[in-house]
Structure formats: C-alpha cells, structure tokens
Amino acid sequence: MIRWWTALGLACLANPLRAETCRLALALAMDISTSVDATEDALQRHGVAAALVAPEVTQAFFSSPMPVALAVYEWSGRSTQRVILNWTMIRTQADLLAAASTIQTSVRSDSGSATAMGYALAFGATLMQEAPPCLFQTIDLSGDGSNNDGYGPDSAYRHFPFENTVVNGLVINAADFEGELFLIPFFENNVLYGPGAFLEIAQGFEDFERAMRRKLERELQGLEIGALQETAKP
Numbered sequence: 001m002i003r004w005w006t007a008l009g010l011a012c013l014a015n016p017l018r019a020e021t022c023r024l025a026l027a028l029a030m031d032i033s034t035s036v037d038a039t040e041d042a043l044q045r046h047g048v049a050a051a052l053v054a055p056e057v058t059q060a061f062f063s064s065p066m067p068v069a070l071a072v073y074e075w076s077g078r079s080t081q082r083v084i085l086n087w088t089m090i091r092t093q094a095d096l097l098a099a100a101s102t103i104q105t106s107v108r109s110d111s112g113s114a115t116a117m118g119y120a121l122a123f124g125a126t127l128m129q130e131a132p133p134c135l136f137q138t139i140d141l142s143g144d145g146s147n148n149d150g151y152g153p154d155s156a157y158r159h160f161p162f163e164n165t166v167v168n169g170l171v172i173n174a175a176d177f178e179g180e181l182f183l184i185p186f187f188e189n190n191v192l193y194g195p196g197a198f199l200e201i202a203q204g205f206e207d208f209e210r211a212m213r214r215k216l217e218r219e220l221q222g223l224e225i226g227a228l229q230e231t232a233k234p
Contacts, residue, residue, distance in 0.1 A: 022089060023066040024138060025131035026219065027124050030084075031143040031172070032108050033076040033115040040205040041108050044142070044172075047209035048072065049104035052096060054213045060220035067091045068220065069132045072103055075120035077113025078150045087131050114149035117141070117191070118156040121167065125160040137165040138219055142208075144172040146186045153190045166194035168219065170211055172202045 030044055051057055061068055072085040084106045090096050124139040131137065147153065156162075169187040187199050198218070202211035 021067075021132050022069045022134040023064055024136045024220070025069045025071075025087070025128060025134040027071045027073065027127055027131075027139045029120055029124055029139060029141045030072065030074045031076065031115070031145075032074045032080070032110060032113075033143075033145065034112055035115070035145050036111075036205075038108075038111070040144075041111075043205040044208055045103055045106060047205075047212050049100040050209050051212035051216055052100045052103070057213055057216045057220065058093065058096060060217050061090055061096060062093075063221060066135075069134055070099055071127060071131070072099075073123065073127065074106075074109060075123060076110055076115065078116045078119045080110045080113045080116075081120060081123040082109045083127065089132065115143065115145045115147055116149040117143065117147035118151040118153055119149075121153055121156040121162075121191075122160045124167075125156070125162055125165065128165055129161065139165060139167045140170060140215065140219075141167060141191055142170040142172060142212075143187075143191075144183075144205075146183060147190075153193075157193055162193060166197050167192060168197055168215065169199045170202060170208075170215055171199060172208060172211075173204055 028048060030048065032041060036044070068090045069087050070085065070090050071083065071087045073081055073083045075081045085099055085102050088095065088099050090099065120141060121139070124141070128137050128139065169191045171183045171187050173183075184199065184201065192199060198215075200211045200215040200218075202208045
C-alpha cells in the first residue's frame with residue numbers, strides 16, 4: 001500500500017496539469033429494497049453516520065491535505081434511487097459531522113420495491129459525472145440480496161461510464177436460510193469492478209457499522225501502486 005500524500009505527489013509529478021480539487025470522489029449506495037425492514041433500515045443509516053465519525057475513519061479522511069468529496073444515495077427498484085447527501089467536500093471535521101447528521105436524520109423514500117442492482121449502479125455512474133474533479137472515483141454498493149429486477153450489474157458496466165470508477169461491495173446477511181454464503185460469490189463475480197475493488201461482509205445489519213468502518217478506512221487510507229501508476233499516466 002502507498003500513503004495518500006506519497007500517491008498525490010507521484011501523480012502530480014507524472015501529470016502537473018491535472019485540475020483535480022480532491023483525492024477521492026466517494027459515493028455510498030444504501031439498499032432500501034423490500035427485504036430491508038424499518039429496523040434494518042435504521043441500523044443502516046445509523047451505521048453509515050456512525051462509521052463516518054469513528055476515530056479511525058476520521059483520521060483516514062484527513063490523512064492527506066487534499067479533501068474527499070462524499071455523496072450518499074439509497075436504491076431499490078428500477079425507479080427508486082434518491083440522493084440523501086449530494087456531493088459534499090469534506091475539508092474539516094465540521095463538514096464530516098454535518099454529513100453524518102444528514103444521513104442519520106434522513107427518511108426512507110420507499111419500502112416496497114425489488115432489488116434493481118443494475119439500475120442502482122447506473123444511477124451511481126450518472127451521479128459520479130456530477131462529482132468534483134478528483135484523482136480517483138469509488139462507488140460503494142451495500143446490499144442484502146442479489147439482483148431480481150431489470151438488467152444486472154454487467155449491463156450497467158457495459159452501457160454506463162465506469163471507465164475511471166472502482167466499485168466496492170458490502171454484503172449484508174451473507175448467509176441464506178440454509179446457511180449458504182450465496183451473496184459473497186454473487187458480489188465477487190458481478191458487483192466488484194475496477195482495479196483494487198474489494199468486498200466487505202456484515203454479518204447482519206447489527207454488524208453493518210463495523211463493516212462500514214473497515215471499508216471506509218481501507219478506501220481512505222491508501223491505494224494500490226498499480227492503480228496509482230495507471231491513473232498518473234499523462
């Protein structure tokens with residue numbers, strides 16, 4: 001792994017004309033499909049908000065002089081995607097606290113839709129086009145089920161702009177009723193996208209905050225050298 005400040009220095013040396021204003025545009029996508037009940041939805045919103053202000057995540061946010069641009073949206077059916085937190089530049093701890101408060105107090109927009117994962121990713125790609133210019137772009141897709149409505153992730157990756165975006169995953173309730181870990185291979189084979197993409201696992205919504213903390217810390221702390229070199233090419 002390579003630290004953010006080293007990564008930024010190498011990137012700037014490789015291409016001094018870059019106009020990025022931040023090091024990472026990060027969009028968090030929360031599942032609100034019909035399989036997520038009201039209690040689980042509350043645990044998810046609280047988990048994201050609490051993870052953002054956890055000491056290790058806060059330290060990772062400010063581990064570089066360049067800020068992070070953060071957005072959060074909820075998703076479920078084909079027409080059910082809604083921005084909870086629009087692109088916000090996290091420059092200070094006050095910015096981070098305000099973002100966490102917005103997520104914590106947000107209200108679910110839908111509770112009866114299926115799981116249209118391809119549409120959720122397409123929405124994320126479109127949202128990413130509105131992000132501030134950053135060195136890197138990442139979408140985090142959280143979910144407790146596989147795609148069962150409309151086109152899947154593969155179609156989204158073919159038809160929407162993901163060339164410069166990494167997609168990481170967070171699986172919730174990884175085991176089905178028979179104890180099989182069916183969601184893990186589904187996410188690994190269908191959702192993860194781009195160099196260095198990885199999967200985090202929450203053993204139920206009660207474990208969501210811990211998993212989100214781990215994922216955010218990993219995303220914010222550093223980059224694979226290979227991905228850095230590819231991005232830094234003129």
